[in-house]
Amino acid sequence: MENLNNFQLLEYAAWGISAVLGLWMLFDMIRTNRAYTENMLLSSKEGEIEDVLVIDPPHQGGHL
């Protein structure tokens, strides 16, 4: 195998990070789809601004 230069290493790193992040999103999407009912996932309604009623307290993305 010929020697890799630094830029080629950078290119491989870019491919590697892309693959990891892409697979993570796919994995998380599948896991979420299986963990919750479709009704729950599709329950968002346009124009609802009463967050108190719809926010799920443990899942506010760290913005309690």
Next chain:
Amino acid sequence: MSQHTAVHGEKVSLLRVLGPGHVWALGVGIVLVGEYMGWNFAVGKGGALAALIACWTAGMLYTCVAMIDSEVTSTVAAAGGQYAQAKHIVGPLMAFNVGLFLVFAYTMLEAANAITLGYLVQTVGSMAGFAETHDKPFIVLTIIFLAFLNYRGVYATLTFNLVLTAIAFAAIVVLFAAVRPWTDEVLKPHELLNGLPYGWLGVLAAMHFGMWYYLGIEGTTQAAEEVRSPARALPLGTMSGIITLLIAATMTWYVCVGLMPWEYLGQAVTPLFDAARLTGSTSLMVLLFVGTIFSTLASANGCINDASRAWFSMGRDRYLPQVFGAVHPKYRTPFRAIVFLVPVAVVFAYYAPLDQVITFSILSGLLEYTFMAFNVIMFRRMWPLGTINRGYVHPFHPVPAIVLLLLCATTYFAVFLGYGTQLVAMMVFYIIASAWFAFHRYKFVKRGAQFTMPWPRPVGH
């Protein structure tokens, strides 16, 4: 094990955590890359003065867009932005088309940004002496990394955009101050300006690229369901955004035309970076290179945010398959829409030529602005002032709408001069898509459920 027990609420919605600063970052973040590259092709079309006329004329177009948008979106505060506006004010077929304009305008712009970022990294590699450098790994990484960020939450995504955009804007201001525009020691505009080499036709042709100074500011509306106070944050973020862009555009023009002859500037890839190089200052070079990279990243990031919200809203109303209307229970983002649009952006960034991708984006934007002019006239007619609460009322109605229509007509002609085939091809695409929606898809739409605003019956209905 089911995670239902971990969820205490029965419903899930997008998260309302954003403030006016995030709205500003979303709008300006998408656009500012146009100052770093792209606007200067207007110089090639008609000379430096033509580019300035195009800059200010397009500035007027987008000021009308920002004012109109601020009024309508502070009232129709829903994800999907102009799509939701069209749905409530014009009708389903218009809404479907506007939704597509939005998704294509932003996804194409995202692809264009990724191509540019890949090119920049590849160029750095080549300049550093590495042989056989490739741009593709960095194109894909840009799209997937930003999609990942968007997937994980809107607050971090747009705070990231705020930092990138603020630095990119500050870089332009620093460059402007560093060339001491109050003296003629560095800038030589009186030596470099050469009138209108192609006359007024050149000015008209320059309009196509004049849009690059501002294209995307209307994207602020997509944050409507995620801002804490839509009636305040959306007008404030949008109007301060267009003011920022008018200042940045004029500064950019003044610095670049004072440093470079129009023959070079008209085809430069990174005009602001080139301007920094011409000053001879290494720190300015580094700053403007960072600004170029940051503005490109911020633009792609904002585009993913906006395209996914539009796609999500259309799915939620069943204008598209309903599965896209899902919200992630933990991250509170439209996760399926975000993931679905990743391969779309990658395919375009991988295979389509940059100028075609950008032209498709510009044309979709132009169709959207044309809709906005009609939309606001209908909005004021159906719900006159005083009948519903508005977060902001734009002045001099209907003058901004008429000015917007006239400027759109002029820009269509300008685009037709350079990209007539693409204009026709895109119109054919939207006509076919409209036929699909009208004859096939609309039967799945829950017609009553899609109108959510607590408004009185419109005048005349």
